[in-house]
Amino acid sequence: MLDREGYRPNVGIVLVNSHNQVFWGKRIREHSWQFPQGGIKKGETPEQAMYRELHEEVGLMPEHVKILGRTRDWLRYDVPKHWVRREWRTTYRGQKQIWYLLRLVGRDSDVSLRATEHPEFDAWRWNDYWIPLDSVIEFKRTVYEQALTELARHLFLHPADRRPMWRSSSAEDGACP
Numbered sequence: 476m477l478d479r480e481g482y483r484p485n486v487g488i489v490l491v492n493s494h495n496q497v498f499w500g501k502r503i504r505e506h507s508w509q510f511p512q513g514g515i516k517k518g519e520t521p522e523q524a525m526y527r528e529l530h531e532e533v534g535l536m537p538e539h540v541k542i543l544g545r546t547r548d549w550l551r552y553d554v555p556k557h558w559v560r561r562e563w564r565t566t567y568r569g570q571k572q573i574w575y576l577l578r579l580v581g582r583d584s585d586v587s588l589r590a591t592e593h594p595e596f597d598a599w600r601w602n603d604y605w606i607p608l609d610s611v612i613e614f615k616r617t618v619y620e621q622a623l624t625e626l627a628r629h630l631f632l633h634p635a636d637r638r639p640m641w642r643s644s645s646a647e648d649g650a651c652p
Contacts, residue, residue, distance in 0.1 A: 476517055481568035482551055484515040486525045487622060490533065490540065490577045495604055495630050498579075500532065500588075500596035508610055510619070511595070512572065521545075521573040529577070532595045534587025540577040544629040549573060552618040574622035576629050604630070605639045 477483055488511040490498035499508050513528035515521060522542075529535050553569040560567075579585075588596045604623065611619050620639060627638075 476514075477566060478571065481566055482549075482571040483567070483569070484521075484549075485512055485570040485572045486515060486521050486528055487512040487550075487572045487574040487618075488525060488529055488533075488577060489574060489622065489626055490529075490535075490579055491543075491604070491630065492579050492583075492601055494601075496601035497604055497607060498533065498586075499600050499602045499607060501598040503594055503597045507612055508607070509612070509615070510607065512570075513595075522575075525573075525575045531591045531593075532588075533599075534590030535579070535581065535585055539579065539581030539585050541580050543576040543578050544626050545576065546572075546574040546622055546625050550618045550621050552615055555614055572618065572622075574626060576626040608639050 488498075490511070492498075498511070500511060501508050511528055511532040513524065513532065515524040516527075519527070526537055529540065549571040550573075551569060551571045554567070556564060586599065588594050588599065604627070608616060608620055608623070624638065
């Protein structure tokens with residue numbers, strides 16, 4: 476299901492623990508790490524898709540999390556042409572996402588990467604809030620920064636904590652990032 480501009484509707488999930496560290500999943504049989512995310516099926520709301528993806532990818536149920544916030548609008552990223560299947564290259568541009576910020580109210584042991592027959596991740600860890608910007612694949616980096624920046628207001632009282640660490644120091648001293 477693509478919109479008129481060639482973007483697939485999708486949800487992204489930033490799951491935090493009690494220390495405001497984020498859940499970071501390693502894609503199965505790859506060396507890439509990312510937040511849980513997935514497509515919105517026809518007839519699903521973004522929130523319904525978020526809970527489905529949360530269970531499929533992380534094994535958590537609604538009672539294991541609390542919604543802290545979500546992005547106001549769709550955030551978009553283009554997928555490089557060489558990553559797109561040949562038959563989709565004329566119509567598919569990338570993803571448009573609504574991002575959710577969730578607090579884990581359950582335990583780490585509630586996480587199950589094998590909750591479904593088709594797991595997305597084969598490992599996971601907790602990271603500092605801004606770390607994913609340094610290690611996510613380049614074409615997703617801007618959307619990750621936009622999502623984390625918008626959602627940070629739900630976690631951090633001090634405005635300086637609401638900016639990526641590598642951006643806040645360079646902006647103050649006039650250096651380029």
